[in-house]
Amino acid sequence: MxxxxxxxxxxxxxxxxxxxxxxxxxxxxxxxxxxxxxxxxxxxxxxxxxxxxxxxxxxxxxxxxxxxxxxxxxxxxxxxxxxxxxxxxxxxxxxxxxxxxxxxxxxxxxxxxxxxxxxxxxxxxxxxxxxxxxxxxxxxxxxxxxxxxxxxxxxxxxxxxxxxxxxxxxxxxxxxxxxxxxxxxxxxxxxxxxxxxxxxxPESPRFLVIKGKREKALATLTKLYGANQAKLTLGEIEQSIATENHQPKLSDLATGGKVRTIVWVGIGLAMFQQLVGINVVFYYGAVLWQAVGFSESDSLMINVIVGAVSIIACVITISLIDKLGRRPFLIIGSIGMSITLLTLVWVFANADVAENGNLVLGENGTLALVAANAYVFFFNLSWGPVMWVLLGEMFPNQIRGSGLAVAGFAQWIANFAITMTFPIMLTTIGLASAYGFYAVCAFLSVIFVIKMVKETKGKTLESMQG
CATH class of the missing domain: 1.20.1250.20 (MFS general substrate transporter like domains)
Known part of the structure; x- marks a missing residue:
């Protein structure tokens, strides 16, 4: 140490x-x-x-x-x-x-x-x-x-x-x-x-520096890191915002008339987290499993299992994210979600339809259950926690608040769109096609991470470029 x-x-x-x-x-x-x-x-x-x-x-x-x-x-x-x-x-x-x-x-x-x-x-x-x-x-x-x-x-x-x-x-x-x-x-x-x-x-020391409250910032940093490191960190923060001669504002997200690339990356991360369809599982879990033939009590029990799987995946991420980095988790998660979603598409597409309109999965019911829980596992291993980690640290100090705001807005609008459209997709194009859309989005997220997302593991916030 x-x-x-x-x-x-x-x-x-x-x-x-x-x-x-x-x-x-x-x-x-x-x-x-x-x-x-x-x-x-x-x-x-x-x-x-x-x-x-x-x-x-x-x-x-x-x-x-x-x-x-x-x-x-x-x-x-x-x-x-x-x-x-x-x-x-x-x-x-x-x-x-x-x-x-x-x-x-x-x-x-x-x-x-x-x-x-x-x-x-x-x-x-x-x-x-x-x-x-x-x-x-x-x-x-x-x-x-x-x-x-x-x-x-x-x-x-x-x-x-x-x-x-x-x-x-x-x-x-x-x-x-x-x-x-x-x-x-x-x-x-x-x-x-x-x-x-x-x-x-305490208040964030970086906010205190931006507001000119240097002594308060130093006191907080000292309490957090010790006196020697506090002075070094304070100097880094002051240097990182020295090039900006004004208070942070939304217009800082653009430079030279164009929105900064880092902002588009943030928006992409936020939207892909929702476009892979995770909240269909969280908001409509019981409805979904009843639609494929499970009883109400079985459906509610599946939701409990989903919660337990989610927590296990997050614990794995906590233990390894600062060793392996952020990008590997996103890539592994996207590939895993693509495979498990495609498995569900195949199961739903090959299911029989009962008189009440529900799908009868037959022998593939167990496969669907395993695939769905594996999908939730891969999401909570990767995009669930890692998207928020990246958004919290990837923006330069001057635009962190504004960048997070725009990305957060995009995330919730995408969440709203997925939540509202799933019942419509269920009754129009059907369950297999709906999950096909989420699978395509999961595959596209692999390409997005490889092409656009930079690793932030171990970097100071003052070294973030945008």
């Missing part, structure tokens, strides 16, 4: 990185909680249009706006400041979604939750990348993806336990309120923990 790493306050770095990833947990919880509340919402608001797909979609639009605004706001209020606002929005959304008396009111609070998710999804990895040492930045940023999956898992468990205890999501529970309302209110606990924890962590 080198001299400066011996003086690092490693425990402090891990703790504040973990605090930032509570935003990822809330991202997952907020996305997953809706699945158990559909019956209650339909009954409460006397409206079929308040179904799962619409609610997911309305939240995702909030996510896109939150991600896009995050860059400008983070360069104005600070990384910590923006995360605190996101925490307040999580609290408002959890309370309001549960207390809502009309579908319009409910959607309003879901969009507020979406704004928080969008901002946290962009700013948590950015904050981690700006406080973590280069040699372990990938591992710390990858925790974000585990937090997201764990949040989804906790929402499913919470919904299940509440519904089982009360006898159903539409039954009265504590204080006479229906159970589905308590499903949203449970989120108040982690949201409050997120808010209070954020008050205790």
């Amino acid at each position: 080198n001299n400066h790493s011996q003086k690092e306050n490693l425990l402090f770095i891990i703790i504040i990185s973990t605090v930032a990833t509570i935003g990822g947990f809330l991202f997952g919880f907020d996305s997953g909680v809706i699945n158990g509340t559909v019956d209650g919402l339909t009954m409460a608001f006397k409206s079929e249009s308040i179904g799962q797909g619409f609610n997911v979609a309305s939240m995702l639009l909030g996510c896109a706006v939150g991600a896009f605004a995050a860059g400008t706001l983070a360069d104005w209020l600070g990384r910590k400041g923006l995360l605190i606002i996101a925490a307040i929005f999580f609290v408002l959304s959890a309370w309001g979604s549960g207390i809502a008396l009309s579908s319009a009111e409910f959607i309003f609070y879901r969009i507020i939750g979406g704004l928080a998710v969008g901002a946290a999804s962009v700013m948590a990895p950015a904050y981690i990348s700006e406080i973590a040492p280069a040699r372990m930045r990938g591992r710390l940023a990858t925790i974000q993806q585990i937090a997201i999956i764990f949040g989804l898992f906790c929402a499913f468990i919470s919904n299940y336990l509440l519904a089982k205890t009360a006898g159903g999501s539409t039954e009265p529970f504590w204080l006479g309120y229906q159970t589905w309302r308590w499903m949203f209110w449970i989120e108040l606990l982690p949201a409050a923990i997120f808010f209070l924890s954020l008050l205790a962590i």
